[in-house]
Amino acid sequence: METILFVVVAITALLCEYIDASIGMGYGTTLTPLLLIIGFLPLQVVPAVLFGQLVGGLIGGLFHYKLGNIDLDFRQDEAIKKRLHGLGYMPKSRDSKVVFILAVCGIVGALIAVFFAINISTIALKTYIGVMVLGIGITILIRKGRESKLSWGGLTAIGLLSSFNKGASGGGYGPLVTGGQIISGREVKSSVGSTTLAEGLVCIVAFVGYVLINADIYWTLAAATGIGSVIAAPFAAHTVRRLNTVKLKFVIGITTSMLGAIILAKTFIF
Secondary structure, three states: HHHHHHHHHHHHHHHHHHHHHHHHOOHHHHHHHHHHHHHHOHHHHHHHHHHHHHHHHHHHHHHHHHHHOOOOOOEEEEEHHHHOOOOOOOOOOOHHHHHHHHHHHHHHHHHHHHHHHHOOOHHHHHHHHHHHHHHHHHHHHHHHOOOOOOOHHHHHHHHHHHHHHHHHOOOEEEEHHHHHHOOOOOOOOHHHHHHHHHHHHHHHHHHHHHHHHHOOOHHHHHHEEEEEHHHHHHHHHHHHOOOHHHHHHHHHHHHHHHHHHHHHHHHHOO
């Protein structure tokens, strides 16, 4: 890859990661088509995007933690350990529980998607994702001034559905996870930080899968997306820390609604 192209890809990944880690969505949805337009092949692009989101998500999650956007404590929750009689594991802090649940559901949902994706009509899948994302965005805007209690059952369902979307179509994870958490009663900044870290963890599994199945990874492209994502992650975490919660929720609601509408438009119009 030429140096100029490498820099262009890195800057593009930086901008996409900044948006994604600031509002919890938009990295793969934006970067994948841009890299395809530039001229890269799908099997070069997808692993590179996963790698960029992997390192960006982990670094972004770390900075969200350092800046106080999320509270991470992955020590065993002794109260839950006693209820489970020593069987199973659940981390201590609420944010850690959310990340853990989303990560586990992400792996399960992605595996389920592998078996079902080939039997689902592309139009039906995109319509389903578009309607769901649009509905979540509108719900956030309608309920932006209301507070509600966190639903763990709702969070689990969101984790499974969003990872199924990701595994079946390559998109639809961030808007559903971030927006779904807010609807389920999560604080806005915590929702963004948890989504950033959880998506990075889910991408580890997906990227390793590509490495094992298709060893011919375009590492130069992956390096470019990774460098751009790592540079952007700290700035995005600082942005989330400084933004007013009400304004951030409004931006997420508008962005989620627009993404849902764009998915539906691309499915039936373009």
